[in-house]
Amino acid sequence: MIFRRYGNAYQSVELNFDSKALNEIGFRRDRVESIPAEELDTFEKKTTHQLEAEAEGSVQDETETLLLERLAEQLLAIDRNLASGEILVVENDQGNDWPKTKQKTTNVIVGGENRLHFTYTMGPPLRATVWRRPG
Secondary structure, eight states: EEEEEEEEOOOOOEEEOTTTTSSSOOEEEEEEEEEEHHTTSSSSEEEEEEEEEOOOEESSSHHHHHHHHHHHHHHHHHHHHTTTTEEEEEEOOOSOOOOEEEEEEEEEEEEEEEEEEEEEEEEEEEEEEEEEEOO
């Protein structure tokens, strides 16, 4: 299960990655589970992952969507492989180091015509930590 900190608690979230949103890399609370922030101090830290993705293409929205799909797949793969008693916590802070997509546009010549080519990257990386519940 994926968690993110909201105030003084870690709450379960679902992915909300949307190329048309202002914050393309987002999460939505699903209110399934909540853990008080001080309780996370009793958990054992297992691994931290730095997730990054990039994509290239000739259609702007499709290229950004591809980047978001690649990022989501990495995060969901970690979530799927959690052992019993483990949780995945998104560590980035919304106001400080929240990942954003970045676009670079270049002109390329295809069949004698000028075309746009889009390259999407993201930064900073999405940090996610696996924690094991005590006991």
